[in-house]
Structure formats: structure tokens, C-alpha cells
Amino acid sequence: MVTIPKEQRRYCPSCDEHTDQTVKEVTNQTASPMKKKHRKRQRKIDNGYGSFPYENPANRARGGSNPTSGNKDLQFTCTECGKSWKPNNSIRAAKFEIER
Template identity: 80%
Template sequence: MVKIPKEQRRYCPNCDEHTDQTVKEVTNRSDSPFKKKFRKRQRKIDHGYGSFPYENPAIRSRGRKNPTSEKKDLQFTCNECGKSWKPSEPLRAAKLEIER
């Protein structure tokens, strides 16, 4: 389990200096219906493609090992300017806990 403090002192790209920032995990975000991967998936679901929407995740990778962790979507908010930003490389962890 990865534990992250809620308040961190990090570089703010908008202020161009290190400031205190709050971190929050963004959840329940759906893809935009205009993105190509969303349209492709919807086309497969609508027209039928084997057992596509309910395929077995254990054999999804075709011989390769599936990762047991996922990339967590973190969002940092600067306490001085109030702007939010996301890191370019997301954190990979099975469980994430934000400490107060």
C-alpha cells in the first residue's frame, strides 16, 4: 500500500515556484464520447464482437502477465494560485491511501 500525505510541497507550473499543494485522487471519470478509443469500443459493443464486452480478463493479455496494479490518477491543487494540474507520469500502485 502506498501512503501519500494530503499536503505536499511541490513545484507549481503556474506559479513557477515550490508551493504547498493538496492532492486528490480523481475517480469515476469516463472517456469523452468523441475519443477514438471510445468510438471503437462502442462500435464493437453495438455490432457484437465475440464475447467482447464481457471477455475473460485473465486471458486478455494473450500470454503476457496482467499487471496487478493500476495507474492512479492524481490531481494537485496549488494553495496559492488555486490552479490544478496532473503529473505527466501517473503513480502505479495496487492500493493508494491519502493521509490527512
């Protein structure tokens, strides 16, 4: 299990210096229905494409197994300027917790 502290001292891109920042996990992000991948999926559902979209999810990755852990989206908020930003590298973990 990965645990990270609620407040960290990190680099803030807008302040251009190291400041205290709070961490929040971003959840329930919905993709825009006009994105290209959503339109492509909807086209397959409408036309019918084999067993799509009810295919076996274990067979999605060719030649390998699907990861049992997911990438966690983190959002850091600077306490000095109040601006939020997301890091480029996300944490991959099956169980994730933010310390209070």
C-alpha cells in the same frame, strides 16, 4: 500500501516556483462517448465480434499477465495561485491512501 501526505511542497508550473500544494485523487472520470476508442468499441458491440465484450479478461494481455494494481490519478492544487495540475507520471499501487 502507498501513503502520501495530504500537503506537499512541490513545483507549481503556473507560479514557476516551489509552493505548498494539496493532493486529491481523481476518481470516476467518464470518457467522452465521442472518443475514437469508444466509437470503436461500440461498433464491435453493435456488429458482434466473437465473444466481445464478454471475453475473459485474463486473456487480454498477450504473453503476459494483467497487472493487479492500477495507476492512480493524482491532482495537485497550489495554495498560492489556486490552480490545479496533474503530474505526467502516475503512481501504480494496489492500495493507496492519502494521509489526513
